[in-house]
Amino acid sequence: MVLIPVRKNKLQAAWEGPFKVVKQLNEVNYVVELSNRAHHHRVYHVASLLCGQLAGVVEEYVVVDCRYPYEYAGGHIKGALNLYREEQLARWFLPDPLGTTPCPRSSVLIFHCEFSSERGPRLCRSLRRMDRDANRYPELWYPELYVLRGGYKEFYQHFQDLCEPQGYVHMRHKDFRAELRNYQRRKQPWSLRRIRKELFKPLCPGSPFP
Incomplete structure (x- = not known):
């Protein structure tokens, strides 16, 4: 499962998935395959933590x-x-x-x-x-x-x-x-x-x- 920013408000996010982790770039960045989206591969940043999306x-x-x-x-x-x-x-x-x-x-x-x-x-x-x-x-x-x-x-x-x-x-x-x-x-x-x-x-x- 991945927390993905909501289109209308980038400071809000919703859980989507499951998705496949294609590659771990480093401790905080991963390439994730999003098969149901136009851009199949995206990188998620530590900013998700700072925005409170990982509070749980x-x-x-x-x-x-x-x-x-x-x-x-x-x-x-x-x-x-x-x-x-x-x-x-x-x-x-x-x-x-x-x-x-x-x-x-x-x-x-x-x-x-x-x-x-x-x-x-x-x-x-x-x-x-x-x-x-x-x-x-x-x-x-x-x-x-x-x-x-x-x-x-x-x-x-x-x-x-x-x-x-x-x-x-x-x-x-x-x-x-x-x-x-x-x-x-x-x-x-x-x-x-x-x-x-x-x-x-x-x-x-x-x-x-x-």
């Missing part, structure tokens, strides 16, 4: 925008978090070293940057590594991590109504050259390395699993 399947999701703040301010996916540094991921998604915050809730996390070719995939891998270090294999707080294919650039081209504000600022925009140099010069502070060392230290034998 996915209980909770978070879109992580890994672009720099001036890019985010110029236009971003509705509801996306702007986290572009590794320590921001640790503070937002992982419990603090003192144990004063509860264990994270399992959510579907969708990472992206401008093209989803460097910053988004890198931070996605970083969170998976931190999650692995903080848990005993194969346990994970966030087992479902995805990277949005084509990044914000491709998403904005097709789904401007799901962006706020409805704009697109390139990373190398001429008006933000100073900001770009500043963000690219920043390195991970010593304090974060110390936090991570405390957070990911090995559990003592017999200690309860968090």
Whole structure:
């Protein structure tokens, strides 16, 4: 069964099928054979999740925008978090070293940057590594991590109504050259390395699993 947008309102959908999955392009895109339609093969995008069409399947999701703040301010996916540094991921998604915050809730996390070719995939891998270090294999707080294919650039081209504000600022925009140099010069502070060392230290034998 496939959720297919209603012709009169693309933000609404109805279940149709069953249909045959011809090919899986990646984690979120599939080629589906629609034998009873004029266009036999169509690709379904993660925007179905953002439109609420999968509310009965996915209980909770978070879109992580890994672009720099001036890019985010110029236009971003509705509801996306702007986290572009590794320590921001640790503070937002992982419990603090003192144990004063509860264990994270399992959510579907969708990472992206401008093209989803460097910053988004890198931070996605970083969170998976931190999650692995903080848990005993194969346990994970966030087992479902995805990277949005084509990044914000491709998403904005097709789904401007799901962006706020409805704009697109390139990373190398001429008006933000100073900001770009500043963000690219920043390195991970010593304090974060110390936090991570405390957070990911090995559990003592017999200690309860968090």
